[in-house]
Amino acid sequence: MKAKEFxxxxxxxxxxxxxKQSNIQHAVELINEASGNGAQVVLLPECMDLGWTHPTSLTEAEEIPDGSVCQALMQAAKENSVYVCSGLTEKDGETIYNAAVIIDKNGNVLCKQR
Known part of the structure; x- marks a missing residue:
């Protein structure tokens, strides 16, 4: 069986x-560019929303998938029909996580890893 290429x-x-807003905008632009160049899967950096070591990661981290960053990435994945894997700072209750999500080409979060 031949391996599937992508x-x-x-x-x-x-x-x-x-x-956060600048990082979201830039990430969406790069997803659009990658898709335009034929990418089917787009990998974004760790904590691309705020930067893990920046103090705002403690105050502005958002829930996954309901936060604005994850929602923007989900929309970009859907609009470009690509899979997106991205690192995000995640807030769950009072705890902050260095998380990663995989979003399918329909804009659904397939999995989250902390």
Missing amino acids: KLAMVQMLVKGGD
């Missing part, structure tokens, strides 16, 4: 510590 984009982006 095109994967490993995205390198400067994460601006604490600048």
Whole structure:
């Protein structure tokens, strides 16, 4: 049986510590670009939303999948019909996690890992 081939984009982006909106916008632009170049899977950096070591990760981390960052990534995955894997800072109750999500091409979160 022949292995299935696919095109994967490993995205390198400067994460601006604490600048969630700028990071979301940049990530969506890069997902669009990768998709336009034929990628079927797009990998984004660890904690691309706030930066793990930035102090705002303690105050602005969001729930997955309901937070604005995850929702924006879900929408970009759906609009581009690509899988997206991204690192995010996650808030669950009073605890903050360095998490990763995999989003399918329909915009659904398939899994989350902390």
